[in-house]
Amino acid sequence: MDVDIGSALGTTPGLTTEYLDRLDERVADAHETIADGMAAEEFGYAALSLPETADPDAIRAAVSEFQDPEAVVTVGIGGSALGAATLANALESDVDAHFLDNVDPDHTARLLAELPLSETVINVVSNSGTTAETLANFLVVREAMDQDGVDWTERTLVTTGPEGNLRRLAERHDLPALDVPAGVPGRFSVLSTVGLAVAALQGHDVEAILRGGADGRASLSGSLYESPAYAYGAVSYALAERGALTNVLLPYAESLETFAEWFAQLWAESLGKDGVGQTPARALGATDQHSQLQLYRAGPRDKLVTLVRPRERADVAIPETDLEGLSYLGGGSLGELLDAEFEATEASLAAADRPTVRVEIDRVDERALGELLYGMEAACVLYGELATVETFTQPAVEWGKRAARGLLGGGEFSEADAVADKRELVVSGDR
Numbered sequence: 001m002d003v004d005i006g007s008a009l010g011t012t013p014g015l016t017t018e019y020l021d022r023l024d025e026r027v028a029d030a031h032e033t034i035a036d037g038m039a040a041e042e043f044g045y046a047a048l049s050l051p052e053t054a055d056p057d058a059i060r061a062a063v064s065e066f067q068d069p070e071a072v073v074t075v076g077i078g079g080s081a082l083g084a085a086t087l088a089n090a091l092e093s094d095v096d097a098h099f100l101d102n103v104d105p106d107h108t109a110r111l112l113a114e115l116p117l118s119e120t121v122i123n124v125v126s127n128s129g130t131t132a133e134t135l136a137n138f139l140v141v142r143e144a145m146d147q148d149g150v151d152w153t154e155r156t157l158v159t160t161g162p163e164g165n166l167r168r169l170a171e172r173h174d175l176p177a178l179d180v181p182a183g184v185p186g187r188f189s190v191l192s193t194v195g196l197a198v199a200a201l202q203g204h205d206v207e208a209i210l211r212g213g214a215d216g217r218a219s220l221s222g223s224l225y226e227s228p229a230y231a232y233g234a235v236s237y238a239l240a241e242r243g244a245l246t247n248v249l250l251p252y253a254e255s256l257e258t259f260a261e262w263f264a265q266l267w268a269e270s271l272g273k274d275g276v277g278q279t280p281a282r283a284l285g286a287t288d289q290h291s292q293l294q295l296y297r298a299g300p301r302d303k304l305v306t307l308v309r310p311r312e313r314a315d316v317a318i319p320e321t322d323l324e325g326l327s328y329l330g331g332g333s334l335g336e337l338l339d340a341e342f343e344a345t346e347a348s349l350a351a352a353d354r355p356t357v358r359v360e361i362d363r364v365d366e367r368a369l370g371e372l373l374y375g376m377e378a379a380c381v382l383y384g385e386l387a388t389v390e391t392f393t394q395p396a397v398e399w400g401k402r403a404a405r406g407l408l409g410g411g412e413f414s415e416a417d418a419v420a421d422k423r424e425l426v427v428s429g430d431r
Ligand SMILES: O=P(O)(O)OC[C@H]1O[C@](O)(CO)[C@@H](O)[C@@H]1O
Pocket: 077, 078, 079, 080, 125, 126, 127, 128, 129, 130, 131, 134, 185, 186, 187, 269, 394, 397
């Protein structure tokens, strides 16, 4: 993974090398804290040791219980689904991966109607074992299998913490079960059982993903000038301090679209604390050049645009054409056009004095994805150290959970009472 921070220098907002040199002293101190936390397997920091501590043999043993599935449906939400989805949507496989990470009845019903349930693995993932959406979806999928005459206990893999409903379910029904690694928040768990079980079921090289993570681990050092991850974390932080309160994650590869979704949880849930943070915006190149780029280039000077691309990609030739004015396209390729647009967008933002950072990986394969995911996790941890926030907790999401649970009769929660206080001013289209 390479990170080019040159296009964040001298822009508005922007940085100078003199400032970065001074910031690098704080990066060195932060790295010491991070390294100590990793060595002590401290909560959160433990995630950055996963390339060494993850156990691919345990993952492969658990998925070996399922012979040649046609599909795997992951029932989980947030970090319990997005890492696996990032890998599944980036890599090709004959085993279809589906994700129930929401409780939209229409989506769930449609998916269950099309799944070959007798050839599908239910990959139910929840660290806490209490997440309402995950358990509700699991009960629905299990019922669908029952109604289809499929023994769900033969089709279910559980990944969960040491306690809770899913752990008890696995024990009661002797289900194959994987452990969520201790001290690893969900959004940092992709390089573990949580993110890698689907990859193993799909036949991907789990060791190569972990080797990529190890590449990222090896590049961590006491200087942003030696570590792509720290360069990215430090520059993102510094630009946020100067008003770039939105970070547009703009991958130029459809296979990395879900990566942007994974990044959004990682960045928002880790760094949105105590009134500060940098809002991740998900976009896709070249598509969003024909929509959101107008705002990025001519709107408020409150954004960093992170351009991500693989240097190598499969390509498709563009046939020669005599169409008026389009002959320049003929004989080229879609990849050449996409790369030209990537560079043109970068230059377009620079010409408008807007900061961008370029993140490049060799290609979208297991090792490069492992390094990219690890690198963004390390970047996030560094940013959190520099911003002095609690990177690894997410107290603000609990309020809504309690309100919803109270509304459903799951207990007495004052938050549910507050729902009744909603101010109404309805403008109706009904006549
Ligand atoms: O794995 P669990 O405990 O079901 O949590 C799922 C997701 O919900 C959160 O805890 C937020 O509610 C995320 O941090 C986590 O990734």
